[in-house]
Amino acid sequence: MSQYVSRLAGTLAAPPRLRLPGHHRRPRRVAMLSVHTSPLHQPGTGDAGGMNVYIVELARRLAAIGVEVEIFTRATAGGLPTAVELAPGVLVRHVDAGPYEGLAKEDLPAQLCAFTHGVMRAWAGHRPGHYDLVHSHYWLSGHVGWLAAERWGVPLVHAMHTMAKVKNAALADGDTPEPAARVIGETQIVEAADRLIANTAEEAGELVRHYGAHPAKVAVVHPGVNLDRFRVADGRSAARARLGLPRDAVIPLFAGRIQPLKAPDVLLRAVALLLEQDPSLRSRMVVPIVGGPSGSGLSKPEGLQKLAAGLGIADVVRFQPPVAQGRLADWFRAASVLVMPSHSESFGLVAIEAQAAGTPVVAASVGGLPVAVRDGRTGFLVSGHDPADYARVLRRFVDDPRLTGRMGAAAAEHARGFGWDTAASATAEVYTAAMHEHRRRVRSHHG
Numbered sequence: 001m002s003q004y005v006s007r008l009a010g011t012l013a014a015p016p017r018l019r020l021p022g023h024h025r026r027p028r029r030v031a032m033l034s035v036h037t038s039p040l041h042q043p044g045t046g047d048a049g050g051m052n053v054y055i056v057e058l059a060r061r062l063a064a065i066g067v068e069v070e071i072f073t074r075a076t077a078g079g080l081p082t083a084v085e086l087a088p089g090v091l092v093r094h095v096d097a098g099p100y101e102g103l104a105k106e107d108l109p110a111q112l113c114a115f116t117h118g119v120m121r122a123w124a125g126h127r128p129g130h131y132d133l134v135h136s137h138y139w140l141s142g143h144v145g146w147l148a149a150e151r152w153g154v155p156l157v158h159a160m161h162t163m164a165k166v167k168n169a170a171l172a173d174g175d176t177p178e179p180a181a182r183v184i185g186e187t188q189i190v191e192a193a194d195r196l197i198a199n200t201a202e203e204a205g206e207l208v209r210h211y212g213a214h215p216a217k218v219a220v221v222h223p224g225v226n227l228d229r230f231r232v233a234d235g236r237s238a239a240r241a242r243l244g245l246p247r248d249a250v251i252p253l254f255a256g257r258i259q260p261l262k263a264p265d266v267l268l269r270a271v272a273l274l275l276e277q278d279p280s281l282r283s284r285m286v287v288p289i290v291g292g293p294s295g296s297g298l299s300k301p302e303g304l305q306k307l308a309a310g311l312g313i314a315d316v317v318r319f320q321p322p323v324a325q326g327r328l329a330d331w332f333r334a335a336s337v338l339v340m341p342s343h344s345e346s347f348g349l350v351a352i353e354a355q356a357a358g359t360p361v362v363a364a365s366v367g368g369l370p371v372a373v374r375d376g377r378t379g380f381l382v383s384g385h386d387p388a389d390y391a392r393v394l395r396r397f398v399d400d401p402r403l404t405g406r407m408g409a410a411a412a413e414h415a416r417g418f419g420w421d422t423a424a425s426a427t428a429e430v431y432t433a434a435m436h437e438h439r440r441r442v443r444s445h446h447g
Contacts, residue, residue, distance in 0.1 A: 027132035027431050029068040031123075031148065032059060033141035035115055036105050038073040040084065040092060050349040051161045053325075054223055055137060056086065061224075061424030063089025067431070070131075072119050072144075074111070076100050093122055108140055109181065116144045123152065133431050137161060139182060142189035155194035155438040157430060160186065160203075162346055165210040170343045170366065172260035172385075187211050195434040197221050197427065199347035200368040219430045222371065223347050224420030230329050230356035232412055236404075239333035245286055250398050252362075253335035255290040255328065255350055258304055263364070264289060265307055266341035269387035270394060272311040277391075281398065282316060290320040290331055332357035336397050336404045340364065341385055348372045352418050355379070355411035360404060362393050378411035 032055065039056045059069040068089045075094040084092045095118035098111035123130065135157045136145030142158045149156035164178035164186055171177060190196065190211040196218045198204035204220050207213040233239075240247055252271065254264045271287050289304065308317045323331070332338065338354040340363040347368035351361045355372075361379035363369040375381040380393045397403050 025432070025435075026065075026428050027067055027435060029070065029131055030062065030431065031119075031131040031134045031145075032069050032071045033119070033134065033136040033145050033148075034071060034073045034138070035097075035112070035140040035144060036074065036108055036138060038076065038092070038094075039071055039086065040073075041076075050223075050347070051137060053349060054159075054161075057224060057226055057420045058424055058427060059090045060087045061420045062428060063087060064421075065424060065428060067428055072115075072122070074098070074108075074115060095119060095122075105140075106179075109185075112140065112143055116147055119144060119148055120151070123148070133157060133435060135159070135431075136189075139164075139186045139189055142193070143185060146189060146192045149194075153442070155434040156192060157195045157197060157434055158189055158193040159197045160189075160207070160346070161199075162344070163203075163206060163210065166206055166367075167261070167344050172263055172343045175260040175343075193217065194438055195219055195430050197430060199223055200371045202371075203346055203368060219433075221423055221426045221430065222418060223349055223352070224423035225349070225352045225356050225415055225418045226325070227356055227416065227419050229325055230332065230353045230415070232358035232408075233329070233333060236333055236358070236408075239330045242330055243334050245288075245334050246284070248284065249336075250281065250285045251288065251334060251336045252285075252339050252394055252397075253288050253290065253331060253337070253354075253359075254339055255288075255331060255354075256340075258289070258291050258293045261343050263341040263343055263385055264291075264304055266385050266387050266390055267339045268304070268308055268311060268313065268317065270339075270390035271316065272313050273387055273391040274394060274398070275313060275316070278398075285316050287313070287317045288320055288331060288335070289317060290323060290328070292322050329353070329357055332359050335359050337362055337379070337394070339390065339394070340369065341382070341390060342366060342369070343385065345369050351379075352415050355408075356415035356418075358408040358412045360407035360411050362390065374410070374414055378407055378414045 034055055037052055039052055041052060062069050070091045070093055072093045072095055074097050077100050080094045082094060086092050095115050097115035097118060131152055131154060133154050134145045134149040136142045137159050138161050145156050164182040168177045190213045196207055196213055198207060198218055198220050201220050204218045207218055208215055237247055254267050256262050258264055275282050308314045332354040338359055338361045340348060340351055342364050345367040351363055351372040354361055355378055361373045363373050363381055365381040365383050370381055373379045373381055382389050
């Protein structure tokens with residue numbers, strides 16, 4: 001039984017491990033739902049982020065162990081093919097639901113009926129029993145999955161990825177709270193799902209405390225990292241040369257969607273403090289910001305650039321658009337440290353990716369980041385979002401140039417325990433348990 005999956009029953013502090021008789025079969029084919037963001041989209045653009053990477057990597061690895069995956073997502077451009085093969089055994093189905101462009105995530109609940117209709121039309125072309133299980137991602141998909149699973153007579157497995165109540169309890173200044181409709185919707189999904197997959201034990205506890213999830217329905221499966229793509233490779237100096245970065249610079253990196261939730265402003269303010277305290281750093285510091293505006297950050301797409309100018313550090317900050325995963329791995333390798341001052345993170349996949357590339361992480365001690373980062377060994381965890389606290393930690397990398405290498409080596413070793421093969425195997429075990437209990441419940445219902 002994998003160490004990466006556990007069931008919460010009894011106490012949250014020490015969940016027993018899930019044990020299944022060996023004769024229960026895995027699903028042959030899973031319908032995976034991702035309404036608001038396509039797995040084909042570039043992470044770091046719009047609403048595409050860690051969840052996109054999660055779905056793509058999980059689907060690929062599930063297919064590799066014999067579980068076919070069909071991913072339903074909303075079409076965001078005209079002329080898209082009805083279906084695209086993402087990998088052998090993984091099909092992405094585009095569903096027409098609302099206008100292709102200009103539809104904000106907040107407007108998508110009104111399109112769930114249309115999306116569900118598209119899913120049902122695709123299903124109607126198959127023989128009964130085509131899908132063994134539905135796995136929905138994010139609350140919007142959960143509502144479609146709820147209906148589909150009921151109609152098809154199969155279990156529903158749901159992954160929240162983020163939760164409204166958790167986000168609202170840790171809002172950044174000026175950020176917009178999640179609406180009551182989302183809270184209600186998430187509560188309904190928690191009740192309807194046969195299994196809930198949480199990234200960490202803390203997230204599992206939040207499902208129980210905030211949404212009344214039955215502990216026996218919650219399974220913890222840590223996300224993985226693509227260890228073939230995110231690796232030390234030819235090292236920091238070579239990566240800096242490819243990216244045109246100074247070989248001996250201090251390079252604190254931010255990589256992700258630019259929005260208040262991710263708090264890239266905290267990094268800029270911390271850098272401004274460092275340069276104020278030590279002006280000589282200006283000639284040997286580069287601060288890359290890799291990503292694009294997202295969420296509430298779309299209302300002020302130039303806000304971070306204006307902040308850098310206002311702080312007097314525009315000369316050391318380099319804004320880079322979102323990049324493909326292979327290029328992102330080079331940014332991780334090149335950095336002295338990845339900085340993640342997020343207000344909320346269900347896991348923080350970027351933290352594991354950077355560590356796999358041999359780079360330590362300075363992160364807020366929130367959500368799943370204490371699982372992703374081993375404080376004092378592979379990076380540092382910071383309580384709160386005071387830029388002065390981040391400046392003090394970053395100063396350690398300035399004062400001790402060897403710290404990046406020492407922590408980076410430990411970080412790469414730590415990340416090797418988060419392969420996607422392990423995560424996919426653990427997820428398949430959750431599927432198997434959900435199917436077994438669903439069949440047992442159906443047999444009981446029919447006497």
